[in-house]
Amino acid sequence: MTLLVVATGNPGKLREMQAYLENSGWELTLKPEELEVEETGETFAANACLKASQIAKVTGNWAIGDDSGLQVDALNGAPGVYSARYAKTDSERIARVLRELGNEVNRQAQFVCAVALARPDGAIVLQSEGICRGEILHTSRGNDGFGYDPIFYVQELQLTFAEMTRELKGSISHRGKAFAALLPQLYTLSSSES
Ligand code: IMP
Numbered sequence: 001m002t003l004l005v006v007a008t009g010n011p012g013k014l015r016e017m018q019a020y021l022e023n024s025g026w027e028l029t030l031k032p033e034e035l036e037v038e039e040t041g042e043t044f045a046a047n048a049c050l051k052a053s054q055i056a057k058v059t060g061n062w063a064i065g066d067d068s069g070l071q072v073d074a075l076n077g078a079p080g081v082y083s084a085r086y087a088k089t090d091s092e093r094i095a096r097v098l099r100e101l102g103n104e105v106n107r108q109a110q111f112v113c114a115v116a117l118a119r120p121d122g123a124i125v126l127q128s129e130g131i132c133r134g135e136i137l138h139t140s141r142g143n144d145g146f147g148y149d150p151i152f153y154v155q156e157l158q159l160t161f162a163e164m165t166r167e168l169k170g171s172i173s174h175r176g177k178a179f180a181a182l183l184p185q186l187y188t189l190s191s192s193e194s
Helices: 011-021 044-059 080-085 090-101 166-172 174-193
Strands: 002-006 026-030 062-072 108-118 124-136 152-154
Touching: 002 011, 002 044, 011 026, 011 062, 011 166, 011 174, 044 062, 044 108, 044 124, 062 080, 062 090, 062 174, 090 124, 108 174, 124 174, 166 174
Parallel strands: 002 026, 002 062
Antiparallel strands: 062 108, 108 124, 124 152
């Protein structure tokens, strides 16, 4: 099996990514902890490409990168690519979004995830994007997941992301959709590589 370096340092995202890529035909390995890629892109896709490409070049292996975040309609898409940097901790980030939304009636929002696969020379060979629509609650609900999960409510399931099992969240989430879209091509590539 060919080695695939996963370009993330976020343990919550890593657990989800490992589950999605378990049967992808690639042998997954984590990026070296000291390798940090600055997310200077203005879109999720640009940041996913930056991460995959730089980690591939530095390690000399295939690499997969993702970038994701929350976009709140009434906040003109904020926090967007700044989701991870919106405040110091998850609870402070949630508090900031709730403060900025106030009593706004339109609480529509979406999570977006972009994924990119880079060859060992850094060239991007595959890209995908997944979106999951939901609503921002007035207060947190649920104890699982990470990030903005406790305030992101999915109407069809009547649950927040933080109230879902990992499997259920993965079946409808932005990240689940982005990885599912990539899997068939990842299989094909892995068989031509090995
Ligand atoms: P990234 O590591 O640059 O992709 O940052 C993504 C940030 O967006 C995370 O740190 C979270 O704050 C937020 N985020 C992305 N995906 C999720 C999710 O599935 N649940 C909750 N928060 C998420």
